[in-house]
Amino acid sequence: MNIVVVLKHIPSVADELPVRGNQVDFDSVDFVLNEWDEQSLEQAALIKEALGGTVTAIGVDVIGELDNLLHLALAKGADRAVKIAADDAGADSHRQAKWLSEAIRPMAPDLVLVGVQASNDIDGQLGPLLAAYLDLPYIGVVSSIEVQDGTALMNKEFAGGFGARYSVRLPFVAGVQVAPKPPRYAPVSKIRQIAQTAKIEVLEPSGEADSGLVFRKVAPPVVSGHAEMIEGSPKEIAARLVALLKERGLA
Amino acid sequence: MSKDILVVAEHFNGKIADVTFEMVGKARELAAGLGGKVVALVIGAGVEANDLASDATLQVNEPALTEFNPEAYARIVEAVVQEQAPRLVMFGWTSMGMDLAAWLSGRTGAPCAAYVRDLRLENGGLVISCQAYNGKLIAEVEPQGEMTIAACLAGSFPTEAGRGATAATSIPSPIALDSLRVRFVEAIQPPPGDVDITTQAKLVAVGRGIGGKENIELAEELAEKLGAVVAASRPVVDAGWLPRTRQVGKSGLKVKPKLYLMLGISGAPEHLEGMKDAELIIAINTDKKAPIFNVAHYGATADLFEVAEAMLELL
Incomplete structure (x- = not known):
């Protein structure tokens, strides 16, 4: 099995997201691995454990710090690491997917795994765009993939705990919602060790695509309401909440 | 066009x-x-x-x-x-x-x-x-x-x-259907056997802020004291800390309880889709800019563990 796992380096939503002009101020935010990519990495590692083969981790290096994520991927079971050196913090999904498709096509993968979505997918997710550019089927919101004899049996989730099972002939692109097992832990010592010896292949961006979206404005939502905030120490907050619940017959 | x-x-x-x-x-x-x-x-x-x-x-x-x-x-x-x-x-x-x-x-x-x-x-x-x-x-x-x-x-x-x-x-179908590579095999029903969070009057919902599986017990204790059941946002379920039957939101269940007490949930749109009609929403989160405070009725910017433990003492 020749599995490609795509990593997306995105602005962290854990902190404030300052805006400059019509975009996020990319210079003053932390970038992190898209949380769903942890799941697709795990799914790739599970398939490799079951069937053998190689896992190639690839991503667009939007701010010059992708090496850290690639080292993490190697520590979690990837065999090969590739970065597309773009240095373009605002590269949208279309542009990234086009570059990735040009890099991935010659790899002739059996399976391309992508996190099902990312919080900055304003122009759509990498997975379906990649599938369109590579002329492969796409199936997303996937929660398990088992491969046998050139066919994958996979579960896709719908709302409310419902889902469906599909069989898909390889190759295809899958958007992973969750792996069958929680993502494995990679000790920092192992990542550091890998960082010293790992060889990361570097590619130049090739191909052109554009979201076709002109950004007029990016701003925090205008809110119609806001919670009544309870101030004070944790004990004071707790006392106020318990009183509130008792008043309403909820405690 | x-x-x-x-x-x-x-x-x-x-x-x-x-x-x-x-x-x-x-x-x-x-x-x-x-x-x-x-x-x-x-x-x-x-x-x-x-x-x-x-x-x-x-x-x-x-x-x-x-x-x-x-x-x-x-x-x-x-x-x-x-x-x-x-x-x-x-x-x-x-x-x-x-x-x-x-x-x-x-x-x-x-x-x-x-x-x-x-x-x-x-x-x-x-x-x-x-x-x-x-x-x-x-x-x-x-x-x-x-x-x-x-x-x-x-x-x-x-x-x-x-x-x-x-x-x-x-x-008629505008495409031929005999050469498809994707085939529907069967529908998957929600797993039975767990509590049905959609019928509960009170829910204590935990998010990524709960930090780890070992901390779910604190939420369980608080829920028990309140006569509530523990629900969760997607990252908690994806991490394997709670079963999928407890997940509220777009890919989970829609709930409308009398009380939705949220511990460490920031309020991503996918989560709000599942709970915004709850009668009383209380959110505790360390991030004062968390979107959940635009939806909750009451909120506090605080350490959820300290607040939850203090609440346990008072209940």
Whole structure:
């Protein structure tokens, strides 16, 4: 099995997201691995454990710090690491997917795994765009993939705990919602060790695509309401909440 | 290029899903401004499709497509779009629409807007609001070109304006169905046996802020004292800290309890979709800018563990 796992380096939503002009101020935010990519990495590692083969981790290096994520991927079971050196913090999904498709096509993968979505997918997710550019089927919101004899049996989730099972002939692109097992832990010592010896292949961006979206404005939502905030120490907050619940017959 | 709007309908168990009525309602408003028609596309046989307020409803009456097939649906939508050349194609930002919208954009080169919260016309052009970055920012975008694709968050528009009585017209599948690489095998039902969080009057909901499986016990204790049950946001379930039956939100369950006490949930749009109608929402989160505080009735910026432990002492 020749599995490609795509990593997306995105602005962290854990902190404030300052805006400059019509975009996020990319210079003053932390970038992190898209949380769903942890799941697709795990799914790739599970398939490799079951069937053998190689896992190639690839991503667009939007701010010059992708090496850290690639080292993490190697520590979690990837065999090969590739970065597309773009240095373009605002590269949208279309542009990234086009570059990735040009890099991935010659790899002739059996399976391309992508996190099902990312919080900055304003122009759509990498997975379906990649599938369109590579002329492969796409199936997303996937929660398990088992491969046998050139066919994958996979579960896709719908709302409310419902889902469906599909069989898909390889190759295809899958958007992973969750792996069958929680993502494995990679000790920092192992990542550091890998960082010293790992060889990361570097590619130049090739191909052109554009979201076709002109950004007029990016701003925090205008809110119609806001919670009544309870101030004070944790004990004071707790006392106020318990009183509130008792008043309403909820405690 | 026409001025029409194509709404790709979503259905489940033979019934049109609410997000479709929402989109048709919005599409009617936009079509009136554009001077075009609203065309709904329903893929699959055995779907009750005569209750939309569209100008026309096309139904691909194929029994093999009653269940969602991402490959077949994508190629059928592509074929219909090529024939009709609509101004706007609307999908739900749902498990189905997320498989189709960006793919169609990649195939056609038409721009795609995802996480769509609103669409409006300004001087004849579309302006789309997208709820990006877990709801922390709204991006207002102007799509260029003749066709636009929009993937709309469920719950963004009222359903009423999309309800009507347009009779569906059967059309044959515009693509051959015998060479598909994706095959539907079977439906998966929700796992039985756990408590049903949709029927609980009180829920204590935990998010990523709970930190680890070992801390779920604290939430369980608090829930027990309150006569509540523990629910969770998606990251908690994906991490394996609680079973999927406890998940609230877009990919989980919709709940409407009397009390929804939230510990360490920031309030991503996908979560809000599942709980925003709860009668009393209380949120405790360390991030004072967390979007949940725009939805909760009461909030506190505090360490959830300290507050939960202090509450336990008082209950």
